[in-house]
Amino acid sequence: MRRDDGYVEERSAPAPPGPAAGQGDPWRPWPGQDGAAPEDGWPRRRPPWRRWRHHQWVGRPQGSGPLRRSREDRLVAGLAAGIAARTGVDVTLVRLAFVVAALLGGFGVAAYVAGWLLLPAEGADGSIASRALNDRRGLALAAGLGSLLIILLTIASALGARWLSSVAWALVVSVVGITLIWRNTPPDEHAVLRRLADPVLGMAGAGGRRRPLLRIVAAALLLIIGLAALLSGRSAHLLAPLAGLLLVITAIVIMLGPWWLRIARDLVLERQARARAEERADMAAHLHDSVLQTLALIQRRADQPQQVIQLARAQERELRSWLFDGLPPGSADGQGMTLAGGVRLIQQEVEAQHGITVEAVTVGDCELDDDLNALLAAAREATVNAAKWSGAPAVALFAEVEPAEVVLFVRDRGRGFDPAAVPGDRKGLAESIRARVARHGGSVTVRSAPGEGTEVSLTMPRDAGRRQPSRPARA
């Protein structure tokens, strides 16, 4: 209703002269279809009376350049205008050709949809089809709808509805094409599609309320014809009762359809609202458990900067893994599953227990096995050593998963030591790091000098056949 009022206003404002200013302008089946109308509320397209005055069917200046769908002069997708501009044939003629072809077994509709799909719009860098190729779900949906339609049509033609088979392929092409277009058009063309669908939805939905009488009359008529066909069905012809049944069903759908639709729509809306509320509650719970708790702790320990930094960093890490990796808070166990998770765990534990910063970076990722668990345990020990003895405020932890091996580096800029002078019985380095990695076939190198910091490099060969690298990893 509102739309119709707007329509009348829009038309009367510029007061265009001529007979076509009245109702029923055949060139504008729905208002505002030319996309954004200019400020004066009058569409850019030339009014029809002027078009008719100097019409010139053929022999217009022929356009050059590739065939493109027109953005300026479009009723639906600008295909006819595009063809007209390219070939020099009048646009009205092209449109008429499409309409006539549409009446002939739906060929025009199918051709139009195909053109819409395959021809890029003016100024666009690719056709909708090229975009649709990357849209797997859209392709699946289109394939599903198409095959469903084919099955229905096969059943129908088996039951004797011969006329259906003449439009069958056009119908299938159109439905599949429009599904792909619907999912892959840019927003401006999407608006056109929606406007096209509007009258159909309007008939069934909210708009239907305006014409209850019409609907009831139509439904009653169909019901009577249908029942008549059903009950009078003495004839041995199979089709009569079937058609009758079909008509009765159609009548019921017309009567109750809008109501069903409304109920379904309300249900969907309600479900969405509930999902949103649940999501919000989840988020609130998470923020309460983690962020608010941490903020409270930080306030209480404001006089201990080291602890505040630790708390803040732990919180930052947790929040980040929640936001970007989708890991629920406190799911430390789940993180141990991959190498990157293991490195993250080392970072968290050492930071929490020893009050230093661990900068962890991982490149690539893979599943853990016994060997890599040993590597991680050794890396953890090396990190703890750095935290305890180096005196440096930060430790860098770098892990890279390569096709043949996993390498891990633990580095600090602390006081360092002379590796040659370390007594052989110092358990940490000798047993926990070197021997542990060596038992699993890996190797460890320690580089350090007094005053220069320490770097422990740990390498573990990978059984390439068994462990496929899995991406992605987070730093």
Added chain:
Amino acid sequence: MTMPAPGAARPRVFIVDDHGLFRSGVRSELGDQVDVVGEADDVAPAITLIAECLPDVVLLDVHLPGGGGQDVVTATKPAHPQVRFLALSASDAPEDVIAVIRAGARGYVTKTISGAELVDAVYRVAAGDAVFSPRLAGFVLDAFAALGPPGEGRQTFDPELDQLTPREREVLRLIARGYTYKEIARELYISGKTVESHVSSVLRKLQLSTRHQLTRWATERRLT
């Protein structure tokens, strides 16, 4: 760490971050080593103010309420190519960081960086060098590893741009391991300038490499 030479012109710095607390924190950390000429808290004011005061270096948050930090870079770069950007962020999905770099930022550091390191990074960027934090080096290694070597069924349009040289890979690895440029130079027996040029070359590849492939990398990351 190369500390600013005494008497060298202090770079004029502009800070873009939506948290006032963080901006004042950065201001005080930078101290009087640089000249903070302005700050902004969102994309639109940042674009206007940067065009007005034309700083040497813009410290740019990756996430802003009115869009990503890359919007500020893309809006400023064409008209004022001399303004350099250093991304500075706390919460960083790799694809967002790479997006800012690809828009034209000269580097990326995390907000946990110390004051002295930040000053150093600002001076580097002002001098036209690239600044890679360990984390960015990790992201880049990951991104280029995901692109894979050519000839393995993947299309590479420009092997020159879509691949890192072994040397560049080595340099990135050392950065990821926490080495400074000076330490990298000593480790690889090359000069500091050579290290700089390797890093700049990686930055160039990151910015110019076939958009299609890096985008696909980012999409894959987001999906899994």
